[in-house]
Amino acid sequence: MSEPSGECGSGCGCKGGGDDKLFSRRNLIKGAGITLGAAAFAKALSPLAHWTREATSVDEFLQKHYRELTKVDLEVVFRRLEREAKQQYGADVTISDHRPQAGVKFGYALNLSICIGCRRCAEACHHENNHDRATSNSYIRVLEMTKGSMDMEKGNVHYDHPVPHPDKFYMPVQCQQCDNPPCVDVCPVEATWKEADGIVVVDYNWCIGCRYCEAACPYHARRFNWTKPVIPKEEINPKQSYLSNRIRPQGVMEKCTFCLHRTREGRMPACLEACPTGARVFGNLLDPDSEIRKVIENKRVFVLKEELGTKPSFFYFFDE
Amino acid sequence: MAGEARIGKIAFGGVIALIGVVFVGVLVWTWLARNDLKPGPKAEEPSTPAVIHPVTIRTPAGIPRVATGEVDSQGQPVTIACATCHDTRQPNYETRSGTTLKDFHQGLHFAHGNQSCLSCHNATDYDTLKQADGRPLEFSQTLMLCAQCHGPQFRDYQNGSHGGMQGHWDLTRGGRTRNTCTDCHDPHHPAYPEVMPVFPPKMVRGETITPHGENHP
Numbered sequence: 001m002s003e004p005s006g007e008c009g010s011g012c013g014c015k016g017g018g019d020d021k022l023f024s025r026r027n028l029i030k031g032a033g034i035t036l037g038a039a040a041f042a043k044a045l046s047p048l049a050h051w052t053r054e055a056t057s058v059d060e061f062l063q064k065h066y067r068e069l070t071k072v073d074l075e076v077v078f079r080r081l082e083r084e085a086k087q088q089y090g091a092d093v094t095i096s097d098h099r100p101q102a103g104v105k106f107g108y109a110l111n112l113s114i115c116i117g118c119r120r121c122a123e124a125c126h127h128e129n130n131h132d133r134a135t136s137n138s139y140i141r142v143l144e145m146t147k148g149s150m151d152m153e154k155g156n157v158h159y160d161h162p163v164p165h166p167d168k169f170y171m172p173v174q175c176q177q178c179d180n181p182p183c184v185d186v187c188p189v190e191a192t193w194k195e196a197d198g199i200v201v202v203d204y205n206w207c208i209g210c211r212y213c214e215a216a217c218p219y220h221a222r223r224f225n226w227t228k229p230v231i232p233k234e235e236i237n238p239k240q241s242y243l244s245n246r247i248r249p250q251g252v253m254e255k256c257t258f259c260l261h262r263t264r265e266g267r268m269p270a271c272l273e274a275c276p277t278g279a280r281v282f283g284n285l286l287d288p289d290s291e292i293r294k295v296i297e298n299k300r301v302f303v304l305k306e307e308l309g310t311k312p313s314f315f316y317f318f319d320e
Numbered sequence: 321m322a323g324e325a326r327i328g329k330i331a332f333g334g335v336i337a338l339i340g341v342v343f344v345g346v347l348v349w350t351w352l353a354r355n356d357l358k359p360g361p362k363a364e365e366p367s368t369p370a371v372i373h374p375v376t377i378r379t380p381a382g383i384p385r386v387a388t389g390e391v392d393s394q395g396q397p398v399t400i401a402c403a404t405c406h407d408t409r410q411p412n413y414e415t416r417s418g419t420t421l422k423d424f425h426q427g428l429h430f431a432h433g434n435q436s437c438l439s440c441h442n443a444t445d446y447d448t449l450k451q452a453d454g455r456p457l458e459f460s461q462t463l464m465l466c467a468q469c470h471g472p473q474f475r476d477y478q479n480g481s482h483g484g485m486q487g488h489w490d491l492t493r494g495g496r497t498r499n500t501c502t503d504c505h506d507p508h509h510p511a512y513p514e515v516m517p518v519f520p521p522k523m524v525r526g527e528t529i530t531p532h533g534e535n536h537p
Contacts, residue, residue, distance in 0.1 A: 101490075111481060116512060123519035136522045157521050162514040266493030268486065277504065277512060278484035290489075291480030298479065319472070 065190070066203040066242070077205075078242065085247060088228075091236040098241045098264040100197035106258050106313060107198075107285035107292040108269075109301060110172060113319040114279040117142055117163040117170030124274030125174075128259060129245040130237050132229035139256035140174045140271060141220065152219075152304060174271070175200065175221040175256035176304060176312030183213035183222060183255075192253070197264070198285075198313050199257050201243040207252040214253060218305050219312075222255045258282075285313070373488065373495035379460045380502050383447045386424055402446035411443035431509040440465060440507070466501045 021027075059080055063069075069077065078095040085093045122138040131137040143155025147169055155171060164170060181200050184192050191206040192213055214222040228250040240246040241261035248254050259269040263282070272280040283292035292315075295301065299317040385399035392398050405424065415421065416436045418428030442450035442457075449457045452468050467474035476482035484504070487496035504512060 104490075109481070114482070116515065117517060118515050119517045119519045122521075126519065136519065138519070138521070141521070142517075158523075159517065160520060163517050164514070263489065266488045266490030268489050273484075273486050275484055278482060278499065281481050283480075283489050294479040295481045299481070319476070 060205060063205055065206050067193075074242070081242075081246060085236075089231065089236060089247065090233045091238060093236065093238040093240050093246070095240045095242055095246050096261075098243070098261050100195050100199070101264065102196075103284075103286055105196075105198045105285045106177065106263060107283060107296070107315065108177075108258065108313065109281040109292055109295045109299075109315040109317060111279045111281070111319065112169055112171060112316055114277045115170045115172065115275075116277055117144060117159070117168070118276060120274045120276060121172055121271035121280070124270045125256070127235070128237055128262075128270035130229065130231055130240070130247050132225070132227065133232065133235070134227070134230045137223055137229075139221070139223065139254075140172050142170055142172045144168050145171050150302075171316065172271075173219055173221070173304070174314070175258075176219050176310065176314040177258060179311035179313065180309055182216040182218070182308075182310060186212040186216040188212065192255075199260050200255065201257055201260070202253055202255060203243070204246070204248050204252045204254065209251040209253065211253065218308050218310065222253050225250050225252055225254060370492040373491050373493070375491065375496045375498060377463065377498045378500050378503060380462050380500055381459075383459050406446040411438060413438050413443075429509050431511065432507065462502055462507070463500050466505075466507075 057080075063077060064073065074097055078097070081095050082093055085091055085095075119142045122140040122142055125131070125140050126136065126138045129139065141157050143152055143157060144159040144163075144165070145152075145155050145168060147167055152171065152173060155173075159165075159168075177194075177198050177200055179194075179198070181194055184194055184200060188210060189206060189208055191208065192200060192202045194200050209224070211224055214224055225248050229247055231247065236247070237245060239261065244257040244259065244261045259267075259271075263269055268282055269280075272282050281291050281295050283290035285292060285296075287293065295317060296315060299319075301315040301317040303312040303315060383401070385401055388398045388400055390398040413436060415438070416434075417430050418425040438450070440449055442448045445456060447459075449459060449462065449465050451457050451465060457465055463474075463477075467477075473482050483499045483501075485496055485498045488494035489496075501507075
């Protein structure tokens with residue numbers, strides 16, 4: 001194996017001494033390759049630069065997790081968010097902080113014998129929680145189910161005929177506020193957690209939008225803000241709470257909070273007040289005289305997908 | 321030499337013990353400082369004693385009047401009180417439908433079991449209703465009239481699981497308004513009517529609908 005003298009040594013057959021010539025074919029190809037590679041890299045990163053420039057202010061970027069903010073910090077954050085709502089939507093809104101009451105754990109029950117599937121709850125949710133008008137988003141999906149089946153995966157949401165159909169029943173599904181919430185377990189940044197009154201909340205400013213929680217939720221209860229919500233100024237609900245119905249930024253998850261901005265003030269959720277048939281029962285599970293406790297104690301209640309061990313705080317029942 | 325070796329051994333053992341203590345200390349500190357299970361602060365308790373706010377049941381409109389089909393000179397429909405006609409007519413306990421009547425109530429859609437008109441209306445005073453035992457009942461008290469037959473519904477109503485409501489779940493912080501029976505049920509044909517659903521959900525990109533539903537939500 002005698003190497004022929006005068007070759008570069010890689011066995012490529014070229015004539016040796018390439019380092020003598022700056023503009024050899026080899027160097028030109030190398031140079032072109034490096035230039036193309038660098039251009040492709042810059043192009044690939046450019047959306048990131050665009051995104052950071054557009055959406056995130058320095059204050060927002062440096063904001064701590066909700067649970068680490070002091071009362072003073074929170075005030076600063078709320079005023080900033082109110083200013084942003086004014087700039088971006090032209091609406092005068094009030095953002096406040098609603099905390100759980102001691103001795104309260106929320107429960108919700110829905111009477112499937114009474115629900116007629118009119119979807120007024122979903123509509124009320126849409127307006128109460130400042131949902132994107134373009135996608136008609138709502139935290140509630142009303143499933144039309146065939147009598148005899150309890151499999152929510154077989155439910156149809158796109159029914160379009162007078163209701164109730166005699167062969168069907170109607171099952172609205174929203175966040176079940178699980179006591180063992182899989183969505184909280186999978187969040188890689190602890191942007192979602194369960195509060196003392198049982199409500200699973202999201203810090204929209206801490207969420208990184210990975211959508212793991214959406215995949216983990218067996219009730220399809222979480223929604224992703226693919227776009228910045230579009231809401232006409234005059235339709236914005238100005239009474240907002242940091243953890244619930246304030247207008248969400250683009251690229252974060254959101255979910256039903258049992259209207260905590262109402263319920264933590266002692267009021268009923270918007271979906272309950274909108275129900276024309278009175279199919280919904282809401283209250284404090286820790287109060288033995290509450291309506292919700294009477295339902296659980298006297299009706300045959302069931303929870304969705306009990307076998308998954310999620311321990312929902314949302315109950316369904318039929319009249320005998 | 322032997323003494324130096326012993327001192328070296330003791331020093332070595334001390335360093336190992338120190339490392340162990342620091343390691344365990346850090347573990348314990350991290351465990352104590354974990355905040356993933358802390359649910360955040362609670363609201364301050366109100367210091368004032370709790371007042372229970374009232375639950376108001378909506379009252380039905382008072383004594384009904386019947387439209388004559390005429391309009392007066394101002395264009396307002398002319399209505400008359402029940403007694404205008406019924407004071408001078410013999411009650412017919414057999415009447416079960418408006419279609420058999422000659423003067424008024426012909427268009428009345430009636431579908432409420434096998435009841436006759438005078439099962440609920442009081443033939444001796446048409447400005448009141450009649451309970452099953454014959455005692456009169458004001459029109460504002462219709463809830464109790466319905467409750468005579470619809471016991472399970474009345475029980476559920478009292479337990480708060482039948483009938484719509486508005487207001488507060490927490491009566492220490494505000495009152496509540498509850499619907500009465502006739503807000504949702506027409507007493508002459510009480511089955512809840514069919515309605516067209518509102519607010520149809522929009523299709524998510526990539527979603528398909530099979531002709532008979534059964535699609536993924």
